[in-house]
Amino acid sequence: MKQNRLSGSELHELGVKWVYKHIKDEFEVLSINIEFEKNPQILARKNDQLHFIVVKTSTYPDLGSLSPSAAEEIIKHADKHKAKILFAHVGVANADTKDEKEMQHPKKGGHYYINYTGLSIQPNIL
Numbered sequence: 001m002k003q004n005r006l007s008g009s010e011l012h013e014l015g016v017k018w019v020y021k022h023i024k025d026e027f028e029v030l031s032i033n034i035e036f037e038k039n040p041q042i043l044a045r046k047n048d049q050l051h052f053i054v055v056k057t058s059t060y061p062d063l064g065s066l067s068p069s070a071a072e073e074i075i076k077h078a079d080k081h082k083a084k085i086l087f088a089h090v091g092v093a094n095a096d097t098k099d100e101k102e103m104q105h106p107k108k109g110g111h112y113y114i115n116y117t118g119l120s121i122q123p124n125i126l
Contacts, residue, residue, distance in 0.1 A: 005106065015090035029044045041055040059104050060115075065123075071125060086121065
């Protein structure tokens with residue numbers, strides 16, 4: 001039943017929404033971009049400092065990661081805007097099954113286990 005699985009863009013959007021939900025009380029969120037190839041996903045301010053928050057999402061058992069070229073690009077972009085970069089790596093598992101293999105395939109409208117340990121200053125690079 002592949003058609004019932006979350007697409008890559010739906011998985012990414014789920015991760016961005018999850019991170020937003022967990023940072024919105026700590027940061028002034030200026031904008032959110034859910035386009036998969038665009039970085040950063042969240043532009044925010046805290047204590048008059050601009051923050052680029054890069055969200056990468058993957059399926060169980062992995063956490064989202066950033067390619068070295070994307071990391072290099074976002075670092076240059078942040079330097080130009082005098083922004084700090086924070087990374088959010090999110091893992092999503094299908095919570096409607098106990099089968100290890102099926103946990104790798106979150107379903108549309110299903111329940112999820114989310115692995116998110118907060119924001120970090122180091123990217124999880126491929």
